[in-house]
């Protein structure tokens with residue numbers, strides 16, 4: 585049996601007055617998504633456990649079959665996996681953002697989307713200066729700091745995107761001796777980066793300088809069974825997003841690199857569809873993750889969100905549905921990882937609609953894949969980390 589999990593990041597939404605109180609999923613032209621709903625079973629999926637942040641990492645970990653409460657250890661370890669840094673037993677991985685600070689306030693959590701090349705120069709300088717731990721270059725503003733010692737786990741840190749515009753002194757790491765040390769590193773980074781040639785150059789080009797680092801989201805290497813150990817299935821991920829790639833590494837999945845998969849609105853949908861079909865030949869289960877609807881949700885752009893949904897439908901799901909019947913048996917599930925409602929501009933906790941079709945999956949008289957229709961589906965409401973049990977086990 586072949587299994588396909590197609591995830592439209594942040595695809596679910598709330599009704600919008602601009603759309604006559606309908607959601608983007610309800611108005612989008614998406615015959616293939618509706619076909620999955622019509623031919624299969626529908627329901628609502630709770631992807632974010634109560635009390636946890638509605639991040640894509642948490643949601644996708646759940647979708648891949650692991651209870652985030654038990655297995656989620658932070659963004660740092662995922663970042664480490666995605667750039668190929670192996671964590672030792674006692675290592676604690678922090679996400680290291682380059683940020684812009686003016687007048688003691690955090691102005692920009694990504695330092696004007698600093699390039700990877702520029703980041704790597706700054707990382708080099710940081711490593712020359714700081715003797716505790718080690719910095720690693722990631723992608724753009726998203727970099728990594730490894731602290732050798734598990735005491736760093738109890739340091740309280742704040743995500744920089746949550747404190748934009750606020751005085752940094754109110755949000756620096758706290759809770760104990762190591763927190764003081766981490767705080768010192770952050771503060772001192774300002775002195776080191778302020779007049780760095782890379783920043784002087786950036787200022788000349790009218791770009792915001794990366795004049796400080798921010799360490800947060802730390803965690804240890806998660807210990808989990810791979811998907812193959814759990815289900816005996818060989819799996820792959822197709823995604824443009826580092827955090828999801830990182831998850832895949834811990835779960836023993838092959839990351840299929842798709843040229844042109846950017847993780848943004850301009851992602852090459854057709855290429856994703858093509859590589860997914862190719863990956864099916866030598867994998868039993870594939871996770872296809874498309875970031876574009878989430879980006880549109882964050883930008884509050886209704887038109888782009890509808891377009892992203894329609895692109896997933898026609899360029900990824902359509903070709904897959906053509907291809908899958910050539911295998912003996914298959915099951916496909918279509919879902920969002922969390923809503924990114926246009927009105928809210930960021931992720932919410934609400935359950936998402938999902939549909940499963942394929943071998944021995946019963947129809948339940950739902951004719952559209954959307955938030956409202958899913959409420960009437962036969963699958964009711966369930967938690968996401970049990971989805972694979974349902975998909976594979978039944």
Ligand SMILES: [Zn+2]
Nearest residue numbers: 593594640921
């Ligand atoms: Zn997401």
